Amino acid sequence: MSKKAVLGALAAAIALAYGGSTWWAGTKIKSVFDTALDELPKQTALVRVVDRSYEKGFFGAVSIVTIEIGCAAQTAQVPAIKPAEGDDEEDGESAAPFKPVRLTFRDTIRHGPLAGGTLAAATIDSELVLDVKSQAKAEQLFGKAKPLTAYTKVGFDGGYTSDLTVAPAKVTDEGKAQFIWQGAQARIEVNGARTQVHYDLTMPGLDVSDVRTGATMKMGKLTGKADMDSSAGWILATGKTEGRLESFEFAAPKGLGTAEGAEGKALPTVLLQNIDMLADASIKDGLYASTGTIKGAGKIGETKIDKFEMSSGGRRIHAAGYKKLADAWLKSSAINGCGKGGAKASQAAMQTLMDQLAPDLKAMAKYNPEMGLDKLLVEIGGKRGEISYTAGMVGVTDEDLQAPGMALLMKRGVLKANARLPMQWLEQIAATGAESGQTPPPEMVAGLVEQGEAMNFVKRDGTDITSQLEYSEGSLKINGKPLGGMGK
Incomplete structure (x- = not known):
């Protein structure tokens, strides 16, 4: 050749x-x-x-x-439209x-x-x-x-x-309001099996202002990234997500009055800075767990917030049962507000779904599910306040599952709540609220706290006031004592 x-x-x-x-x-x-x-x-x-x-x-x-x-x-x-006089009202609906x-x-x-x-x-x-x-x-x-x-x-x-x-977008209503958004960019990477997802997100900023009241809201640069596993479905996606908001500021020097020319009482300026947002979700042995945390620092009026942190989440959630409930919810047009009947029909559809999935919901209780606010912490001037609560089910047996839902909840439900606040904060709150008559004057706070101590509702721990609540095995305890034993 x-x-x-x-x-x-x-x-x-x-x-x-x-x-x-x-x-x-x-x-x-x-x-x-x-x-x-x-x-x-x-x-x-x-x-x-x-x-x-x-x-x-x-x-x-x-x-x-x-x-x-x-x-x-x-x-x-x-x-929902109010019918004209003489018309027949059909659950507040129009055609x-x-x-x-x-x-x-x-x-x-x-x-x-x-x-x-x-x-x-x-x-x-x-x-x-x-x-x-x-x-x-x-x-x-x-x-x-x-x-x-x-x-x-x-x-x-x-x-x-x-x-x-x-x-980027900009809207200006001359003499009334202005909206300026600096746009957004995102990169999304998905593997061939559609089970692994990575994304990076950037939003440079947002400014909104109301010329009439002088109210403004400003958001600084927002960035985020995530590595997720969606092999169990996007509702049960697992992995880590991170985000950071450089700043958030809200000011209303003339209040939020709505009447033309009206001015309300000035609201303190809120400034939050270096806000970190973290989320983590996982599935182990068929049980789903997730946590979300937001933390940062800032200022409200002249009060500097040295640190704030809030974490919440759920643990031991039966993944298959949760997915079944979520799928049914999303696929129901009635529950999502579609169809005749409005809110009443939506509530009825929701109740029907709950009745249909009652066996699945009860079965989820066997895995000791728990969710709640794990931590809400604020530090101001060297003082720290903290609140937390969790709710869940513990020790559910097959025999328990034969009982009605409320009976099961009362027998195996567990609720725990804790609070710790500096006495100084209570006095400052009272001083601020007393100006509008919403709280008793500061000089009465000490007496009210003493009454609470005598009834075992609160305890003193140095300069802090604490309280603990626990409901389990059908009984309620406050600060370790049954409710029936309060004040003894």
């Missing part, structure tokens, strides 16, 4: 291989789109795919999808339902293996599609910038990385 023939055969083989790879990439990407859009409405009753098209070519494709968020038109909850929101997205797809000049199964440019009316409204907020865009690189294993951008 001549050299020219060999080169020709090699070129043909390369072209065939590239063409085959491109065909494979195009087929795989379409399959990914189809699967994602088929699964989306199965997650919740409040999201639906109402229109979709996929025009596939050899080197690329264009997907246009319209989703609807809110109650479906045929089940939309109607607003016109709330309209759900529709969003249309266009995805411009380039097939690999060289997609848009990069080695990938595909690259996708996504944008929000607006009609003429919506475009005019969007330009009032975002100017000529596109409100939402995304660039996605899809790997050959099906994993992808998406870079999302929300444009």
